Amino acid sequence: xxxxxxxxxxxxxxxxxxxxTDCSLNPxxxxxxxxxxxxxxxxxxxxxxxxxxKGEHLFRASDPFASIxxxxxxxxxxxxxxxxxxxQVTGFxxxxxxxxxxxxxxxxxxxxxxxxxxxxxxxxPFEKLEFLSAKIPTLQRHFFQLMSKEIxxxxxxxxxxxxxxAEERIASLLLSISTRHTKRGLSASGFRLPMSRNDxxxxxxxxxxxxxxxxxxxxxxxxxxxxxKEVEVLDMQGLCHMANGMExxxxxx
Amino acid sequence: xxxxxxxxxxxxxxxxxxxxTDCSLNPxxxxxxxxxxxxxxxxxxxxxxxxxxKGEHLFRASDPFASIxxxxxxxxxxxxxxxxxxxQVTGFxxxxxxxxxxxxxxxxxxxxxxxxxxxxxxxxPFEKLEFLSAKIPTLQRHFFQLMSKEIxxxxxxxxxxxxxxAEERIASLLLSISTRHTKRGLSASGFRLPMSRNDxxxxxxxxxxxxxxxxxxxxxxxxxxxxxKEVEVLDMQGLCHMANGMExxxxxx
DNA sequence: CGTGCATTTGAATGAGTTCAAGAGCAGTGG
DNA sequence: CCACTGCTCTTGAACTCATTCAAATGCACG
Numbered sequence: 001x002x003x004x005x006x007x008x009x010x011x012x013x014x015x016x017x018x019x020x021t022d023c024s025l026n027p028x029x030x031x032x033x034x035x036x037x038x039x040x041x042x043x044x045x046x047x048x049x050x051x052x053x054k055g056e057h058l059f060r061a062s063d064p065f066a067s068i069x070x071x072x073x074x075x076x077x078x079x080x081x082x083x084x085x086x087x088q089v090t091g092f093x094x095x096x097x098x099x100x101x102x103x104x105x106x107x108x109x110x111x112x113x114x115x116x117x118x119x120x121x122x123x124x125p126f127e128k129l130e131f132l133s134a135k136i137p138t139l140q141r142h143f144f145q146l147m148s149k150e151i152x153x154x155x156x157x158x159x160x161x162x163x164x165x166a167e168e169r170i171a172s173l174l175l176s177i178s179t180r181h182t183k184r185g186l187s188a189s190g191f192r193l194p195m196s197r198n199d200x201x202x203x204x205x206x207x208x209x210x211x212x213x214x215x216x217x218x219x220x221x222x223x224x225x226x227x228x229k230e231v232e233v234l235d236m237q238g239l240c241h242m243a244n245g246m247e248x249x250x251x252x253x
Numbered sequence: 254x255x256x257x258x259x260x261x262x263x264x265x266x267x268x269x270x271x272x273x274t275d276c277s278l279n280p281x282x283x284x285x286x287x288x289x290x291x292x293x294x295x296x297x298x299x300x301x302x303x304x305x306x307k308g309e310h311l312f313r314a315s316d317p318f319a320s321i322x323x324x325x326x327x328x329x330x331x332x333x334x335x336x337x338x339x340x341q342v343t344g345f346x347x348x349x350x351x352x353x354x355x356x357x358x359x360x361x362x363x364x365x366x367x368x369x370x371x372x373x374x375x376x377x378p379f380e381k382l383e384f385l386s387a388k389i390p391t392l393q394r395h396f397f398q399l400m401s402k403e404i405x406x407x408x409x410x411x412x413x414x415x416x417x418x419a420e421e422r423i424a425s426l427l428l429s430i431s432t433r434h435t436k437r438g439l440s441a442s443g444f445r446l447p448m449s450r451n452d453x454x455x456x457x458x459x460x461x462x463x464x465x466x467x468x469x470x471x472x473x474x475x476x477x478x479x480x481x482k483e484v485e486v487l488d489m490q491g492l493c494h495m496a497n498g499m500e501x502x503x504x505x506x
Numbered sequence: 507c508g509t510g511c512a513t514t515t516g517a518a519t520g521a522g523t524t525c526a527a528g529a530g531c532a533g534t535g536g
Numbered sequence: 537c538c539a540c541t542g543c544t545c546t547t548g549a550a551c552t553c554a555t556t557c558a559a560a561t562g563c564a565c566g
Contacts, residue, residue, distance in 0.1 A: 080408065083497040088412045102408070104401035110408070130394065134387045141383065147400040148357035154407035155333065155355070155363070159341045161414035162458030166554065197513060205415030207555055212514050228513085228563085244336040419522070450545060460523055465546050481531090481545085 016050065016120070019043050028096040028183050029070050030124070033142030042139070045128040048072075052115040058100075060112040065103025067123045071095050074119025075194035078102070078111040079202075089203040091153070092116075092195060094180050101147055116194045161205045164245065169204040170214045171243035174224065178233060189233040218242075269303065269373070272296050281349040281436050282323050283377070286395030295392070298381040301325075305368040311353075313365040318356025320376045324348050327372025328447035331355070331364040332455075342456040344406070345369075345448060347433050354400055369447045414458045417498065422457040423467045424496035427477065431486060442486040471495075 020031045020043045034042050047067075051074070052058060058069060061080055069076075076093040090111055093099045103109040104126070133140035160169055182188045193200070201211040218224045223239050225232040233239055273284045273296045287295050300320075304327070305311060311322060314333055322329075329346040343364055346352045356362040357379070386393035413422055435441045446453070454464040471477045476492050478485040486492055 080412065082412060082416060084499070086416060088416060090408050090411060101401055102404055105398040105405060106401075110405055130390070130397070134390060134393060137383070137387060140387055140393070144383070144396075144400070145358040147397070147404065148354055148359075150404055151355055151400065151407060152358060152363055154404060154411060155343050158343060158407060158410055158414060159333065159335060161411060162455075163335060163339060163341060202415075208513080209515085209556080210554060213554095216514075246337070461545080462524080462547085463522060466522095469546075 016048055018048075020046065023072070025070075025072065025096040025184070030098065030139075030142065030146075033138045034136060035138075038136055038139075041132060041136075045125060045132065047123040047125070049121070049123060051118055051120040052076075054115055054117050056115050058113040058115065058121060059103075059109050061109055063103075063109045065100070065107050065109050065126065067125050068098055068100035068129070069113070070098050070122040070124065072120040072122055075116040076113050076119055076121070077116050077195060077199060078113045080111045087202060089199050092177075092199075092203070094177075094184075094194075096184060097180075098146055101150060116199070166204075166206050166210050166214050167217070168243055168245050169206065170200075170211065170218065171223075171239050173200065173204060174231065174233065175239060175243050178236075189236065191231055193229045193231055269301055271301075273299065276325070278323075278325065278349040278437070283351065283392075283395065283399075286391045287389060288391070291389055291392075294385060294389075298378060298385065300376040300378070302374070302376060304371055304373040305329075307368055307370050309368050311366040311368065311374060312356075312362050314362055316356075316362045318353070318360050318362050318379065320378050321351055321353035321382070322366070323351050323375040323377065325373040325375055328369040329366050329372055329374070330369050330448060330452060331366045333364045340455060342452055345430075345452075345456070347430075347437075347447075349437060350433075351399055354403060369452070419457075419459050419463050419467050420470070421496055421498050422459060423453075423464065423471065424476075424492050426453065426457060427484065427486065428492060428496050431489075442489065444484055446482045446484055 020026060020029075020039055021036075023029070023031075026032075031039055031042065058076060071093045073095050076099060077089055078091045078093065078099055079087050079089045081087055090102075091099070093113075099113060100109070102111045129139075129143070133143055160172055164172065177191060177193070178188045181191050195203075197208050197211045197215075200206075201208045204211070206214075215224075215226050219226050221238075223233070223235045223242065225234055273279060273282075273292055274289075276282070276284075279285075284292055284295065311329060324346045326348055329352060330342055331344045331346065331352055332340050332342045334340055343355075344352070346366075352366060353362070355364045382392075382396070386396055413425055417425065430444060430446070431441045434444050448456075450461050450464045450468075453459075454461045457464070459467075468477075468479050472479050474491075476486070476488045476495065478487055
């Protein structure tokens with residue numbers, strides 16, 4: 001309903017220093033848990049630094065853990081590296097989403113976080129958040145929920161990796177991104193994939209080539225239209241069926 | 254060193270009502286976060302109910318979420334069910350480990366939890382724990398860490414599912430169980446797998462047949478000795494290498 | 507307007523699945 | 537005590553989906 005036009009390559013966020021009160025992500029970010037009178041307190045502990053450029057790291061695995069981060073604009077990918085040096089993408093974080101909780105248990109990040117495009121984040125020092133959480137019960141609750149949500153997301157990925165075919169995996173990812181777009185009031189059917197085919201494949205446990213082939217196949221089937229990173233979902237219901245492993249023949253026939 | 258003999262089918266836990274203070278799992282369970290003076294408070298909110306029999310549910314997906322649970326004896330498996338009705342095992346919980354946090358974000362459990370053998374658990378009402386967490390900073394911290402640990406475990410599973418071969422997966426699982434045994438002061442090399450081949454396969458994203466074949470293969474290679482659910486690790490280092498995808502030929506050759 | 511990546515496409519290969527059948531084992535009841 | 541039943545587990549053989557290898561094409565950026 002509001003500033004949905006990103007026609008120019010203007011960064012969606014107007015100003016580095018918008019307070020939570022004025023941030024358009026307000027309703028899907030941390031502030032949801034805090035009533036107006038206390039929002040100021042939360043706002044005060046949040047650091048808003050200069051945006052990251054594409055490819056820059058927000059933090060790296062083995063960095064000491066000090067803060068969690070809320071994405072304000074752009075996309076961040078998190079990944080870890082296996083013993084034998086291979087990269088595993090563990091998540092993509094879109095505006096309004098919170099990352100970095102992986103470091104809490106050991107005080108050291110177990111993942112690295114890298115900007116896939118120019119991205120701005122709000123840094124929330126964890127110790128201060130802990131302190132505030134103990135004072136504001138709804139915030140503590142919200143933060144527990146946030147971590148629980150991360151667990152659920154991971155478990156869905158586990159399910160996907162362990163049970164689903166290449167087609168189902170891609171379909172699921174597209175739906176996930178579409179849904180998350182909707183939460184921000186953006187189009188459910190048309191969007192730009194901020195990550196490379198390589199990242200997609202890595203995340204979904206597929207070879208790049210497979211990702212590419214599936215995209216082509218989905219396009220031939222008329223479920224989506226793809227042009228590079230730009231995606232248009234033509235048959236949302238078909239995509240849903242596909243993601244859930246339903247045999248969906250009765251389509252164009 | 255102590256009561257490692259489960260010759261008879263006696264339940265390892267002596268008494269249903271051991272307080273946290275007296276519980277042998279004390280050093281690896283929730284109480285680690287709480288000093289003696291406050292342990293009483295934690296102890297008071299914990300409910301210790303009668304043991305579950307093999308196959309009984311602790312909770313089911315879609316049950317309202319009210320408590321988290323610490324395993325006191327036996328083994329619990331958690332699993333969820335896909336849209337198309339398939340089961341996905343999401344974790345195995347051994348004594349001293351905490352489960353049930355999946356329900357926090359929605360107030361409804363997203364997993365079911367089922368006893369793989371006779372099992373006793375401590376029930377910890379979540380609202381009371383929240384309240385106590387706000388009061389005892391180390392407890393809040395510990396609980397955050399506990400959830401963060403769950404996230405890390407899930408992410409390791411993700412890595413395993415997306416990158417590792419059947420052999421590496423089985424090796425990893427054996428090592429994981431071995432390590433967790435060690436934490437309780439039990440043998441690292443000899444143990445009993447509390448779950449069926451089917452559960453193992455489901456958890457690791459493999460067909461039962463593959464699990465069976467890999468066990469046989471590992472045995473032939475002299476890395477482990479298997480007799481039904483009983484496992485003896487013969488070459489711990491070899492198993493480690495195997496789990497991490499190292500080519501380890503120079504063995505019996 | 508090259509140069510270096512990212513992406514796509516094709517063909518061959520392979521690890522794990524599926525299907526099928528037999529072996530082992532625990533519980534039950536005569 | 538033994539036979540029967542219903543499991544779980546193991547083993548073999550054929551098949552399949554995704555991977556790997558190889559090469560062409562497209563795209564972005566200096």
